[in-house]
Amino acid sequence: MRAVIVDRYGPPAVARITELPSPVPRPDQVLVRVAAAAVTSGDARIRAASFPAGMSLPGRLALGVRGPRNRVLGIVVSGTVAAVGQAVTAFAVGDEVAGMTGARMGTHAELVAVEAKRLVRKPGGIPHDAAAAAIFGGATALHFLHAVADLLPGQxxxxxxxxxxxxxxxxxxxxxxxxxxxGVASDRNVALLHRLGVDEHVDYGTTDPVSLGQRFDVIIDAVGTLTPASARALVREGGTAVLAAASLWQMLQARGPVKVGPAPGSPALVERLLPLLERGELDPVIQQTLPLADIAEAYRIVDSGRKVGNIVVRP
Structure with a gap:
């Protein structure tokens, strides 16, 4: 099968297409023929060994010292079941599925073996590109807003x-x-944010969010702008601030209303997302869809820091 491998950490060019043996599913796994996969900021950080401050050594020890042990990156998949392990009863060959592979990664390829418990059925009305685009950011946002911050109407x-x-x-x-x-983002994205439903837009190029003079019930900092101290200054009493891109030092400082840590990416979250996609209530916001062979370009877009929404690759 064709797959993208990363033998060593480095710039986008280290990701290259090669031929690998097709994976054989274990008894509890499903072999998925990949129709679409996301290229996420998480994939880019692993490829470049660009870990949060203080996390470089733990990151390399966990993932690989000179390059990732699992050379095929990618955690999000939407595709069709090509084979099932002997113990799998929930899926059959030909079923359309979507989900996240977790630490095993492997979705930047034509085929990936995934534990059946990590997948859900993809409704036929959702294009594979849309499912692949929405899952990572959507599951993360769902977890932070509801499981962590317990968002209520009117907040x-x-x-x-x-x-x-x-x-x-x-x-x-x-x-x-x-x-x-x-919503805080560049002024060039103001039209997009209003289309998605913001009540107010703040241009980070001209306004520091810390200086807004307003407090919020729920704060999601997806890019590492806030510190635990500045987050406390912005969050209302009884509210929650989630620092999704915290450094090790910030993780150690987080307490009270300030929460840190990754989202679990569970199939239950994916199952909550897909009906919203199917009904058109959730826009997957795809900046670009590229062939798998253009993976280096996909990474360049992610690395630029100017990515809007999601990047999808098709094997």
């Missing part, structure tokens, strides 16, 4: 990095839940 929500994968989903999901949303 004020601040989303920093509102034009990215997590941010575009957070804006829409907060609006769907009845929140009043302020």
């Amino acid at each position: 004020d929500v601040l989303v920093i990095g509102a034009s990215g994968a997590v941010g575009t989903s957070a804006v829409q999901l907060a609006r769907i839940a009845g929140g009043r949303v302020t």
